[in-house]
Structure formats: C-alpha cells, structure tokens
Amino acid sequence: MLYLLVQVNKSIKCVIPEHAVSIESTANKFSDLFGTVTARQYDNREVLNSDLKMLEVFGFLQIRFCLIININSDTSASTQSKPNAFSILNKNSRQTLLSQYCIEYNNYNQLYNEIIELFQAQNVG
Numbered sequence: 001m002l003y004l005l006v007q008v009n010k011s012i013k014c015v016i017p018e019h020a021v022s023i024e025s026t027a028n029k030f031s032d033l034f035g036t037v038t039a040r041q042y043d044n045r046e047v048l049n050s051d052l053k054m055l056e057v058f059g060f061l062q063i064r065f066c067l068i069i070n071i072n073s074d075t076s077a078s079t080q081s082k083p084n085a086f087s088i089l090n091k092n093s094r095q096t097l098l099s100q101y102c103i104e105y106n107n108y109n110q111l112y113n114e115i116i117e118l119f120q121a122q123n124v125g
C-alpha cells in the first residue's frame with residue numbers, strides 16, 4: 001500500500017487541494033491515481049502511463065498533477081487577428097507625413113503652402 005499527498009492544479013489555481021490518498025502501488029498506474037483523485041472528472045486528459053511502483057522505489061510521497069490547457073491551435077488564430085506592432089511601424093514609416101496647410105495671411109504662409117504642395121508632388125516627406 002502506498003500513501004501519497006496528491007494535489008491537482010490548473011494553471012496557478014488549485015483545483016483539488018493537497019490530501020492524503022492510499023493506493024496499491026503494484027497494479028496501478030499514474031492514470032489510475034489521477035482518475036481516483038479527480039473522481040474521473042478529467043478523463044479526457046493524457047496522464048503518464050507508468051507504474052506507481054517507481055514512487056515507492058524513489059521514496060516520493062508527494063504528487064502534483066498540473067492540468068495544461070492546449071492553446072497551440074488557438075494562438076495562430078488569435079495572433080492573426082491582433083495587429084502586429086512591427087508591421088504598423090513599417091506601414092507608417094512608408095507614409096508621407098507632411099505638415100498641414102496653413103491659412104494664407106501673408107506671403108510667408110503662401111510660400112509655406114507652395115513648399116508643401118511641391119513635396120507632395122515629389123512624394124517626399
């Protein structure tokens with residue numbers, strides 16, 4: 001008979017707090033222990049399929065199962081919908097950013113507007 005302290009975590013949240021469990025080490029596997037502790041609530045998870053005998057050999061008394069959420073398939077879709085900062089910077093660097101026209105009160109303002117029109121015609125800025 002093997003006596004263990006078992007806990008189940010999901011990300012940083014403790015789903016099942018640490019408690020003592022007794023289980024036979026010879027005929028049972030980690031998946032059996034996980035099913036017993038979680039009351040078969042998370043049966044769709046992949047669990048190590050090794051014998052519990054190794055815990056007895058190494059003298060381990062504590063087991064912590066961590067439920068990992070598979071986000072690989074969701075990441076590609078979510079990153080494509082979000083704007084990429086680098087591509088925004090590149091796109092903005094290619095745009096011509098010239099000053100706005102000013103109201104012509106004198107010859108200085110008229111010259112200023114003509115220079116902006118000249119820059120726009122040459123696609124510089």
